[in-house]
Amino acid sequence: METTGSLLRHARREGIGMLVIWAVCFLWVVGYCGTQGYHNEGAATAIRWGMPAWVLWGVFLPWGFATVASCIYALVLIADDPLDDPLEEAAATDRRSETLRQGESDDA
Amino acid sequence: MHEASNSALIAFVIYTIAVFALAVLSNRYARGKEFVGEYFLGSRGFGVWAFALTFAATNASGGSFMGFPALIYTHGWSLAFWISGFMVLPLLSMGLIGKRINQVARHCDAVTIPEILGARYGSKQVGLVATALLVLFMFFYLLAQFKAGGKILSVLLADEPAFQSLSAGVSRISTNLPWINQASGDYLVCLVVFSVAVIVYVVYGGFRAVVWTDVMQGIVMFVGVVLMLVLALRQIGGLESATRQMARMTPPEHGQATVRSDPPAAEEIVLPKGTWIKQSGTAFRLAKLTVIPRGRASAANVPVLIITTPEENDKLRSDDVIGELERDFGIALSLSIQERTPYASGAGQAGVYLTNPGPSVTGEFGFLAIGTAISFFIFWPFGATGQPANMVRLMAFKSSRTLRVSIVTVSVYYAVIYLSLVVIFCCGRVLLPGMEIDPDRTMPDLATRLTANAGVPWMAGLLVAAPFAAVMSSVDSFLLLLSSSVVRDIYQQHIHPGAPERTLKRLSYAVTLVVGVIAVLMVVNPPTYLQDLIVFASGGLAACFLVPMVLTLYWSRMTSSGTIAGMLGGTLMHLGLTCWGYIAAGQFRAYEFLGLNPFLWDLAASFIAAIGVSLLGRTNPLRTDRFFPNQA
Incomplete structure (x- = not known):
């Protein structure tokens, strides 16, 4: 029972962390590309490391950041919760109520 | 090629x-295992490489x-x-x-x-x-x-x-x-x-x-x-060389041309799709197979691509087939443009690809x-x-x-x-x-x-x-x-x-086979809007299942009615925007309200419907206790 509760708690917390990483990347990419990537300066467009500068700072770099952040997050911050928790007690409760299952729904 | x-x-x-x-x-591996769980889910036993790559x-x-x-x-x-x-x-x-x-x-x-x-x-x-x-x-x-x-x-x-x-x-x-x-x-x-x-x-x-x-x-x-x-x-x-060359490029133009043969062709002349013809310093590429019939002097309304980047025009040459016609049969091919269609955006602008x-x-x-x-x-x-x-x-x-x-x-x-x-x-x-x-x-x-x-x-x-x-x-x-x-x-x-299990096994094989065969028969003659159906189906699936599934897994107050409302809310918004798009533009494509992807509106509708209906209903304590221990 406790493990199920802890998985749920961990999963919720981890989900929030993932959304934070997404939001950081969103602000970085959309903010940078939106402000720096929409000016057509013709052949004079700044080039860094072989690509337009806005692509390097606005896409490649945040992509690198997102990849590293995802790896660290997955390896360090996501908990190793057991998945095969049999939930014996809850399952027993469920079996007892199985007869009620026919036609029973939450909003009945 | x-x-x-x-x-x-x-x-x-x-x-x-x-x-x-x-x-x-895999069939041999599966023998002796419970059929449905193995056939549809591989007995939930996939490790890192199998799971990650699939x-x-x-x-x-x-x-x-x-x-x-x-x-x-x-x-x-x-x-x-x-x-x-x-x-x-x-x-x-x-x-x-x-x-x-x-x-x-x-x-x-x-x-x-x-x-x-x-x-x-x-x-x-x-x-x-x-x-x-x-x-x-x-x-x-x-x-x-x-x-x-x-x-x-x-x-x-x-x-x-x-x-x-x-x-x-x-x-x-x-x-x-x-x-x-x-x-x-x-x-x-x-x-x-x-x-x-x-x-x-x-x-x-x-x-x-x-x-x-x-x-x-x-x-x-x-x-x-x-x-x-x-x-x-x-x-x-x-890469820098590629980007610098792209910076000098301007988008090509699409056009219609008449391809002429001088003298008129004694035999049928066939020019494959993709043939390059260089003329007056400009390179043209035939966008479809072009045939000048025997005894005729031209083929009209030939779709062509017109290269507009000077650097590319300098490099490109007519294909061998053009030289062979002139050398072996004394036939000179020329091309006159009937109509040019520049890009709606970016035409003539160097750097537009950057x-x-x-x-x-x-x-x-x-x-x-x-x-x-x-x-x-x-x-x-x-x-x-x-x-x-x-x-x-x-x-x-x-x-x-x-x-x-x-x-x-x-x-x-x-x-x-x-x-x-x-x-x-x-x-x-x-x-x-x-x-x-x-x-x-x-x-x-x-x-x-x-x-x-x-x-x-x-x-x-x-x-x-x-x-x-x-x-x-x-x-x-x-x-x-x-x-x-x-x-x-x-x-x-x-x-x-x-x-x-034996019945389930036979039925699984039969259904997979029948579904596959029906799908193949239907795409023999695909509907006109099939490509748009991809967008419709993928957006619809995500709109339908994302919010209800996330709330089902994480929110103890979610109810069955809320789940149905969430699925239908996302689906109906998806269908509504698709109909709106069809009425507004005559295309089977969802309307982009306020310039945003329809998926965002679908998600909003699904979210509001799921939360709203769930809050109006009540949960089953047994179910809540089973899936959300200590929170019922």
């Missing part, structure tokens, strides 16, 4: 043999290796911004619901999405609504993927003589067959070959075969892309408006999270550690694949002029060019195997998902709950 086509044919044959072998192996390969459909390269070629560096949402796709689509859905699926012994939803609330209605919506959207998706498989193969084999003669034979045979005769011979051959291969290995091998073939396909895609990257950068002289919004043939405001870019950054990761094919994979991994390491693997995999594709096809823009006549050929043609220039033409087979791999890995997943819904969610849940 001949060598490439030959390589593609060899690659496809080797590929087919390999997937059959994997199907046989997840990665299923998401990278044929579009990643045919459509995406075509877009990069046509619009330039803007596509880096367009695809950037993929940077967080692995983390979100695997991590957001991965552990929880796996745990709940194990607890309910569920192998399908409707089964999880139904078991969570103890409600048959939830399961039935989910099944109906899943089958509806998945069937459209499956149609589109089968068509894509047939088309990709026909593009890759187009110049192979054996394939051409087979296609011609099939065309003759099918002429008098109703329905079938509406498809061209080449497409028909490819569709049948591709479909038979996929259906057979899915029917025989089940989910395990699908996953094992996905692993092989994932490896082929990765190796193919890395090899192309190395070859492209070497041949262009480095910046947003990128050039566009039809879009007045360019390819990638900022609103569209924002929408895609949201759509890619969250849309993937809501795809049932991904959710099913999340039910199949072995342990939390598998999930964690897989997130790392897929994150690195996608970073390499997608950033490399952007670089490769920006180089392709410079190496391979004039592909605007048929952008979908950019991938196979560039593979051919790169390997031929490097003196390793046989390697083209490996490179062009990537699109096969991508489409196959998507088709097999959708086919199995659809059949599992029918067998598990309809037959086993509602028609014959106590069905013996």
Whole structure:
């Protein structure tokens, strides 16, 4: 029972962390590309490391950041919760109520 | 092209043999195990490599290796911004619901999405609504993927003589067959070959075969892309050289021309599609097969591509066929333009391939408006999270550690694949002029060019195997998902709950086969709007399942009515915007209200409906206690 509760708690917390990483990347990419990537300066467009500068700072770099952040997050911050928790007690409760299952729904 | 086509044919044959072998192996492996759990979910025992690569390969459909390269070629560096949402796709689509859905699926012994939803609330209605919506959207998706498989193969084999003669034979045979005769011979051959291969290995091998073939396909895609990257950068002289040449490019123009023969042709003159004609310093490329009949002096209304970049015009020459006509028959070919159509956005502007919004043939405001870019950054990761094919994979991994390491693997995999594709096809823009006549050929043609220039033409087979791999890995997943819904969610849940395993086994084989055959028959003559149906189905699936599933897993106040409302809310908004789009623009495409991707509005509707209806109802304490211990 406790493990199920802890998985749920961990999963919720981890989900929030993932959304934070997404939001950081969103602000970085959309903010940078939106402000720096929409000016057509013709052949004079700044080039860094072989690509337009806005692509390097606005896409490649945040992509690198997102990849590293995802790896660290997955390896360090996501908990190793057991998945095969049999939930014996809850399952027993469920079996007892199985007869009620026919036609029973939450909003009945 | 001949060598490439030959390589593609060899690659496809080797590929087919390999997937059959994997199907046989997986069938043997499955013997003695509980059938339904093994056939539809591989007994939930997949480790890191199997899980990571099946997840990665299923998401990278044929579009990643045919459509995406075509877009990069046509619009330039803007596509880096367009695809950037993929940077967080692995983390979100695997991590957001991965552990929880796996745990709940194990607890309910569920192998399908409707089964999880139904078991969570103890409600048959939830399961039935989910099944109906899943089958509806998945069937459209499956149609589109089968068509894509047939088309990709026909593009890759187009110049192979054996394939051409087979296609011609099939065309003759099918002429008098109703329905079938509406498809061209080449497409028909490819569709049948591709479909038979996929259906057979899915029917025989089940989910395990699908996953094992996905692993092989994932490896082929990765190796193919890395090899192309190395070859492209070497041949262009480095990325900076490619970008600087792109900076001087201006978009070509499409036009209609009259091709004249002087003197009139004594014999029929046939100019293949793609023939280059250089005239007065400008290079023109024929956009379709052109024939000047015997005794005639011209062919009118020939679609052509007109190159406008001076540097490209300096480099390009007329094809050999033009010189041979003049040398051997004394015929001079000339071309007069009847009509020119510049790009609606970016015409005549150097540097347009380096910046947003990128050039566009039809879009007045360019390819990638900022609103569209924002929408895609949201759509890619969250849309993937809501795809049932991904959710099913999340039910199949072995342990939390598998999930964690897989997130790392897929994150690195996608970073390499997608950033490399952007670089490769920006180089392709410079190496391979004039592909605007048929952008979908950019991938196979560039593979051919790169390997031929490097003196390793046989390697083209490996490179062009990537699109096969991508489409196959998507088709097999959708086919199995659809059949599992029918067998598990309809037959086993509602028609014959106590069905013996032998019956379920036969039914699973039969349903997979029948669904596959129906899909193939339907795409023999695909609906006009089939490509739009892909967008409709993928957006619809995510809109329908994302919010209800996330709330089902994480919110104890969610009710069965709220889940149904969430699914229907997202679906109805999706249908409503699609109808609005049809009325407003006459196209089967959802209306982009306020310039935002319809997916965002679908999600909002689904969210409001699910939360609102749940708050109005009451939960079942037994169910809540079972799935949310200590919170009931």
